[in-house]
Amino acid sequence: MSDPTRATLDALNGTDVHLSHVCKARDATDRVGPRRFLHAGPPIELAGIPGPMRGAIITGLLLEREAGSVAEAEAIIDRGEVSISPCHDANAVGAMAGIITPNTPVVVAETTDGIRTFSPLNEGIGGAMRYGSYDDITLARLRWLGDVLAPALDEALRHSDPLDLLALVAEGLRRGDDCHNRLVATSATLLVALTPGLLRTRFEREDIAKVVSFMAGNGHFALPFAISAAKAVTLAAAGIPGSPIVTAMASNGREFGIRVSGLGDRWFTVSAPIGDPVLLDGATxxxxxxxxxxxxxxxxxxxxxxxxxxxxxxxxxVGGDMAQAQEITARMRTVCAGTSGRFLIPAEDFRGTALGIDVHRVRATGVEPVINNGLAHREPGRGRVGAGITPIPVEPFAAASRALEEAGSGEAGAAEELEFHA
Known part of the structure; x- marks a missing residue:
């Protein structure tokens, strides 16, 4: 195994991340401002955004009181008066549309080396900003999350032991979550960890009860905690010259893109896939x-x-059965350079998960990396329309592999898998 690959895996396996703050995005980054928002995926022009992203920008303009009505917000967008840039360029990650505005409530993670990342608090699985909802209920919830829940959790952190976010993910895997689309156990663990601190805050008892009730009723509440931690470790693994390990995968609803450790911030893209999802009743x-x-x-x-x-x-x-789950996890090991030393799977005798997608391996084997993801309705505010196991085409991985070769950073091929042990 080449030294760059080993160094990247060491960073993925050895970087520690803790929960730093829960606050509004304007307090986490200077990359947002008046009519200056972040979005999910690789760069995209405002004129080309999909429906849910347009709806989420409408939500953002209303949340920021940049617009007094939906019609006014749409006119602002149509005049091109909103600036958008990728969350990844701001050390952030956003679910679905991923729109982040100054007043968006976010979770902030931090590594021991001072890398800070953030992700919007999860609003639940109904109508939400990330799906492009902009009704009064969505706006009221967002304002409550920013004005009550976020400061309550942030103060609770001051009264709690440091929260290791990667240990939270690891425990979630032990308790039956995948920590991407299923986080029921992880969210429960998070609730248990934060509640004693909440009880020590200055907040009124009724406010604390509402915070706890919201967390308890949202099985995806832990998602931003997990993905902000994931962004932190992948940033720690980024920028290693010659490394073929993928450090970001993201999609804006038009293009799916990857970044690779040895190729900096360059995006390698392909048309965003749909896969073969399980759709909700009545959806096509x-x-x-x-x-x-x-x-x-x-x-x-x-x-x-x-x-x-x-x-x-x-x-x-997402569809399928355990035999398919076993086949997928085994297949992903063929395109990864190593295994995790902390994300252990009880059903596989506590073997570590596949870790470190290697673009050379993807190119050599033709095996498509997969994600399990939710899918949004193409119209703003219609919410989740399905979910599935989505294969990602080989093309961007192969293009990155060739780019590394052209830069003199190795040849395509499959080296031995590197095992890590906790």
Whole structure:
């Protein structure tokens, strides 16, 4: 195994991440401002955004009081008066549309070396900003999350032991989650960890009760905690010259892109796939926005679809059975350079998950990396329309492999897998 590959895997396996803050995005980054927002996936022009992303920008303009009505917000967008840039360029990750505005409530993670990342708090699985909902209920919830829940959790952190976010993910895998599309156990563990601190805050008892009730009723509440941690470890593994290991996967609903450690911030893209999803009753493929979001940073960091044998219940959500889950996790090992030393799968005798997608291996084998993801309706505000196991075409991985060769950074091929042990 080449030294760059080993160094990248060492960073993925050895970087520690803790929960730093829960706050509004304007307090986490200077990359957002008036009519200056972040979005999921590789760069995209405002005129080309898909329906859910347009709806989420409408939500953002209303949240920021940049617009007083939906019609006014649409006019601002149509005049091109909103600037958008990728979450990944701001050390952030956003689920689905991924729109982040100054007042968006976010989770902030931090490594021991000072890398800070963030992701919007999860609003639940109904109408939400990430799906492009902009009704009064969505706006009221967002304002409550930013004005009550976020500061309550942030203060609770001051009264709690440091929260190791990667240990949270590892425990979730042990308890039956994949920590991308199933986070029921992980969210429960998070609730248990934060509640004592909440009880010590200055907040009124009724506010604390609402915070706890919201967390308890949202099985995806832990997602931003998991993916902000994943972004932190992949950033720690980025920028290693010659390394063929993928450090980001993301999609804007038009293009799916990857970044590779040895190739900096360059995106290698392909048309966003849809796969063969399990659709909600009454929905058709014509209703589906192609894959969208940054949450496949989960698979990049070694969980999600790469840990589906840890989460039997996820198969009923994305389609398939345990035999398929075993086949997928085994197949992902053929395109990864190593295994995780901390993300262990009980059903595989506590073997580590596949870790470190190697673009040379993908090119050489033709095996498509997979993600398990939710899919949004193509129209703003219609919410989730399905979910599935989505293969990602080989093309961007092969293009990155060739780019590394052209830069004199190795040849395509499959080296031995590197095992790590906790």
């Amino acid at each position: 493929l014509d209703d589906v926005t192609p894959t969208m979001g940054d949450s496949m940073i989960s698979e990049t960091a070694g969980f999600g679809a790469f840990a589906m044998t840890a989460a039997p219940a996820i198969m009923s959500f």
